[in-house]
Amino acid sequence: MPRSLLGRMLLLTLLVVLLAQGLSSLIWLSQLRASQREGLVASARSLAHSMSASVSYFRSLPLAYRPLVLDQLRSMGGTRFFVSLNDRPLDMQVLPSTPRKEAVIAAVDEVLRQRLGEMRISVEFVSPQDLRIFNSGLKLDELPRSWAHYALTLEPVEPPVLVTQIRLAEGEWLYIASLLPEPYTTLEDEGLPRQQVLFIGFTGFFLLLFIGLLVHWQSRPLKRLALAAREMSLGADVAPVVEGGGSEVEEVARAFNAMRERISRYLTERSQLFSAISHDLRTPITRLRLRVELLEDEQVQAKFGRDLDELEMLVKGALQCVKDTDIHENIEAIDLNQVLECLVEPYLASGRVTIRGHAEAAYPGKPLALRRCIGNLIDNALKYGERAHLRIIDGEDSFVLHVDDEGPGVPAQQLEQVFEPHFRLAGKQQGYGLGLGIARNIAHSHGGEVSLRNLREGGLRVTLSLPRYLD
Template sequence: MAFNILRKWHMPRSLLGRMLLLTLLAILLAQALSSAIWLSQLRTTQLEGLVTSARSLAYSMNATVTYMRSLPLAYRPLVLDQLRSMGGTRFVVSLNDRPLDMPVLAPTQRKQAALEAVDQVLRQSLGPDVDMSVKFVSPQDLRIFNAGLKLDELPRSWAHFALTLEPVNPPVLVTQIQMAPGEWLYIASLLPEPYTSLEEEGLPALQLWFIALSSGFLLLSIGLLVHWQSRPLKRLARAARDMSLGEEEVKPVEIGGGSEVVEVGRAFNTMRARISRYLTERSQLFSAISHDLRTPITRLRLRVELLEDEQLQLKFGRDLDELEMLVKGALQCVKDTDIHENIDPVDLNHLLDCLIEPYLHPQGNGRVTLQGRACKPYPGKPLALRRCMGNLIDNALKYGKNAHLRIEDHGQAFVLTVDDEGPGVPEQRLEQVFEPHFRLAGQQQGYGLGLGIARSIAHSHGGEVSLQNLRAGGLRVTLYLPRNAD
């Protein structure tokens, strides 16, 4: 499933890009999991600390309530006035004739835990039947006296130092307790640090910086490691491509990298030496065989000329012509597919223009048409590519009267399609026509080697030649040459 998702995201093609992408995904997944666990534990610890701080605050409130209860009714307002004049107290306390009505903040897990802790402590001390309310109020909605005065309307020494933490405006814990009929004790306070805001914080900025820096350092380390390990593979790929294109001298690959890459390099060097020795021996063997065959054929032709029986002379002549055609066909096959050339940038546009020029007509109704252009030169064997495309065009003109060429070059591959107007090829014969000396019924021209040679040259460049019958009639030959090794 993960692999399919990565494919939809267009996974990079290079080993370095894929390693970095997979490493980044693994880092993000591991960091997200560890951060989630750490944040969950942190919030649990903070909630426990919040409840402990709220209970401690409730005990201080209980002491205040107990002290106010111990005072005669007439002395309570005097004591409160004296406390306000002193300023700097932890609580803002007032006596009202009724509970003040204020908007309550929306409950959260932290607010609810703090309210329950304060309510529990006060009811344990004051009795379960005490008439009391505990709630959190926004500083903007806070009211303190019966007159409904706001916090900003009071002297700063009365309440601001106890209930504000500029520039932060944390919620205010308001507790109202009925002391006697018509008398309510009002206590407003803030929770102590670091639980003042009561908001659930996300990951700290320091933690985010740690994740970013550790991920970057790990990606850099892995990128350097993969780059160092992939250099021998790139050298191996270049050497393999040069050898597949028929370079006369492919130097042994420099051994380096990890043990697995070293083993691959050694195996390639061994294979290179064996293939080079095989090609040399094959070339020598074929040269010797061709020489040995031509000599007796020439002698036989001389002896046939000395025969007096014309019928017998004619029969021997036909047999020798057929034998000579087979030898020439074999020579042409080896000559056309085993071309020793250096790999150079080939201007495919110029190459095709030269191939089709003899078939163009000044009035525009020539036997060959061409659409599209190559976007850039192609690194390959110039003569081999010329023979490959020439064979495809000649084959289309020979069996299909006219040839219609179209180029599609999208940067990753060069594609040439050649459509003719002939009878096409039976579906069961589409692969057989690439075999040497194979001809369809009624075809007697040539040696039957053109398509096979074209495919061999395409294979040597890492490409392919394929056939397809057109619905409207005719045959389409497609030459595909990849550019992935440019």
């Protein structure tokens, strides 16, 4: 199935058109064949009446005159039938039976028996190549063209020949060969006419064209909405979406604009709130630290000092987390190769950092945020794994960065816990424990992900995946 709305609509429309046109064509074709069958039977009955008149005429002639009349008919040429007199019925290879041939044979046999009475009658279809004319077994091609070719050939079609043999008397069989009139000469069931097929093709083409234009026209507001949603998810200042299109699309755009306004108001209030919290918390901590300095008992002073240091670290860590993940930047094309070169350049000389691969194209995102995200991953690898080995895999759909270290790795049950704020592994007390969490939040804001995996040969692999959105 196509992934786009336009592709799915066109495929569905094509299936509906083919189904509707197919059913209507089948019904039309069945009616056409029924009417053709009626016309075929009527033509066969008319031909049988002419045959019966010819038979009655020959029966009325004296025996001696019958060969003379046949000779005159052959010399005249252009007659509807080829007629001959034989002393026995001719044995020829009969064509395979079909519904149309059976209908013709039945109609001719019925009329002849009604008009001629009880006589031995044989009606069958024979191929022109197997047709025999006289008792001697002469073929059609062996006769003069004026005798039979005008009545029994329709070159190059070579339709089946209707052969009727009637016993007039003992040792005398009247042989009549004829072709059915147009358009029933070939007796083949016709398929859909070429005009009908062209009509179906043109109808389907123009219908798909108009449906495609309509869907493209209606989907433009959705594309604008998707672009605005992506930019807003990256923290950009997004203008209200134009409310246009169908009523449903217009309602979605109206709901998006309302959501955008509420989120913008919430972010502003949150920024003000954390600014106030930063100010309000630092003041009492500073005041408490001054009061601790006035204590005479050094042991109590040391205990209060440790508690204040821990409290200050927690406050600074929370504020840094908010600051690092709430970076208000415009989205722009970022040269990730340049960002990585700047980050790893201080460590290349010592060999602590290696890098393989390169980004194929610029990435649309927040420059400072992505720099901080990748920097946190590299710093984390150097801090806990001594060395960092970077590998870039860039494709049409995503940018992937693997950061491998040479440390002890992370216990499998704690691979997700390390992303939680202030979580540190046993024995690892450096920093605030916010680096990986901040990196993942920045990746999420770009629609990406940060994942961890212990390597089989030792060390930890941190993978940053960033999708490449197409506008």
